[in-house]
Amino acid sequence: MAQPILEMRSITKEFPGVKALTDVNLTVHPLEIHAICGENGAGKSTLMKVLSGVHPHGSYTGTITFEGQEVAFRDIRHSEAAGIVIIHQELALIPELSIAENIFLGNENARRGVINWDSTNRRAIELLARVGLRENPLTPVKHLGIGKQQLVEIAKALSRDVKLLILDEPTAALNDDDAQHLLGLLKELQAKGITSIMISHKLNEIEQVADRITILRDGRTIETLDVTQGDVDEDRIIRGMVGRDLEHRFPDHTPQIGEVLFEVEGWTVMHPHDHDRTVIDRADLHVRRGEIVGIAGLMGAGRTELARSIFGRSFGSRIEGVLRLEGQPLTLKSVADAIGAGLAYVSEDRKSLGLNLLDDIKTSISAAKLDKLVDGLTVDENREVLVAETYRRDLGIKAPSVAAGVAKLSGGNQQKVVLSKWMFTDPKVLILDEPTRGIDVGAKFEIYGIIQQLADQGRGVIVISSELPELLGLCDRIYTLAEGRITHEFSREDASQEALMRHMTSHTR
């Protein structure tokens, strides 16, 4: 094989008190798609930050050789100049600017500071064609869906003569169609001479596109697998990531299902700004005591909209329909009403809707039901600590203490904090929107266990997920949602990925 395009040798990176990377090695060959796998906190992102100069030369030990030359990047601009571009999980586009402006931001087609818009737009059209995005380059980015925004990011990278493209969780927020398009694009770019590194938790995607896979665990390189040599499947990757066989990706569970607990009837919701646009159309569903019910739908089908409109009308306008809890009709005018009635909603977007990142663990956990801790006029802070400690212990939240800030926790631990917060409200019905998004395999297993326990305590649980295997493994019953309508109801036995997908894409109108 040819000389590697990138070689990272013995990279060790320490933060005060923590060794994030220990003696990590990574070799990437030209024109391959190289996947990096590992649990959250395994050091994947830190390694990429070392590579792209976010952690500048001198703040780590070890050597980086790029295209045969040893390099010492000072910052991101420096690494970009060398042809290494990183696309982060959180997209770095400016919503108000056009596609073309975003692509050439910081790299404008200008002479003496004056921008040539004609050449900018012409080059933008060429780049959009390369990534297969048919949009007017003058369209503001805010009008694009997240999948298309991802493509704009890649077009931006291509505009900078990228040689090595790094994608951090590129498909985490995409639906299956967009994800497939993106993976196809990676393959095309590979054929056109671009090497990629891809960090992902979605093992089926890695298996599909990656040529080689490097597995990190606890800040160390565990192994590099060659997919082209065969014999690499999801179980093999998982074994490397967690250091043990995960025979069952779901905890064993025998459901104890009781009477009907929560019913939604004829639920119709209009768009919050466009009052004539139907977002949810006459949805009927119910949950029994002790039951885990799944809602499967593609992005844009109205899953989150359905959940949030039920949860105290926190989404939508002109909402019609009936909610019944334990047979009694419910009128919920606000989120506070919904919490008071015994509903809980765990948002798909932990960082912007689930947590105040300035808070510590204990204040985050008590935030939705502070009344329970009130003693006279004041919040009983000692009891707050005790409550938080209970959850820290029971849910296995990894943190030095409950006074630790939530911003520094890993995704899985943040999600456990959010779950604790809603468990503390002692809800009768929990709606979990993408409860394992961006969470590593080991933590997912624990979260599944928590969900099952919540059901076993006699609560009703609704799980919304775009990962069909997750719904199939976890749920006792699954509804499919397409274009705002419930299109089918599956029992556990009848459900399969193919059948679900058929009803998720069926056009009823």
Next chain:
Amino acid sequence: MTTLRRMLGSNVRQYGMVLALAAIVLFFQFQTDGVLLRPLNVSNLLTQNSYILILAIGMVMVIISRHIDLSVGSVAAFVGAMAAIMMTKWDLPWFVAVVLCLALGALIGAWHGFWVAYVGIPAFIVTLASMLIFRGLTLTVLNGETVANLPSQFEGMGNGFLPEIGPDTGLHNLTMLIGVAMSLFVVWVELRRRRSATRYNFEVAPLPLFIARVALEVVVIMYFVYVLAQYRGLPVVAVILFALVGLYTFLMSRTVIGRQIYAVGGNVDAATMSGVRTRRIDFLVLTNMGMLAALAGMVFAARLTAANPKAGVNFELDAIAAAFIGGAAVTGGVGTVVGAIIGGFVMGVLNNGMSLLGVGIDWQQTIKGLVLLAAVAFDVYNKRRARVGGGAGAEKDDATAPPPPELDEQLAELPDSLVTTTGEASSTS
């Protein structure tokens, strides 16, 4: 030592500001040959800055809830003018006028709250408009003139002192008594907190350290009242101010509404989804600011013994500066009432000290501007350093830290624990 560092660690910014204030005080005390801390001057320091400090309390709350209020100077002038008119032209008793004016201030604040919370116009714009509106209305109601001859009881709010009681001891007796009472209160609060923490088996500071801290607090309080007692005792406005600081500190740190104000400032969407009525919080915070602006306006008029159309100019800037020097964050969610008061004193002592040294007003402005910038820059620098230590996996090193052993018993007794045993579930794999 680690305990000490941990206890200090969470409050580095606050301690930093206290130390900075102490350093500034010592510097001027030395430079002015002891004039700064003379009884008369300390008394003046308090009364001169009282209205800015009152504003700073409300302002830090507004800033914590991620807004700003530019109108407080104009509102203070307007309400001060209305108070003077009520008392001199309408012949209302002074206490009726005070109550009406506080209500008027709250009403003005509610007007801001309506536009900001329910219509959704940024507070910057709404209060900028009010800054103009109420400056204009002040000129209108006063006809551009100064209104004097205010009742003496009202003037006492700005420049009066607590009455003297008991025999002549050379010190102001009531002031010393209040000092003793405050010291006892501080000791009681500290003991109660420590006992409560001990009952829950939480880690507390070692006893000698605890005693040293409480003793230091008592010494500071007693020295402070001793200095004031050598002159004419506690100014009335200082009593008002201390009561407000105590009340609002309690409100912000110990009550549900305080928590909700921090929650709204930290992440308004997450607060909404946790059931916080965020609009109501915004509304209340701005209403409260209006009321405190009214109080500040009356204190200022009382101190000047007149209502003046030019009163309150630039008050908003001093109050905002105090909040930021005291550690509030522009993005909201961060800040404390005590911090804002300390920030206000930093500005006040700088003003006073430089005046005593004969530094011209031109240089005073420049130096205060630089201090504001330096304080916030220091804060940003500290935050950035703290962030470098973070990053994925940063929590790792402590992940193995065992929970305190005593806790288990406590936890077992918790009545409403929703104990799930996921530990078992994951161990079966």
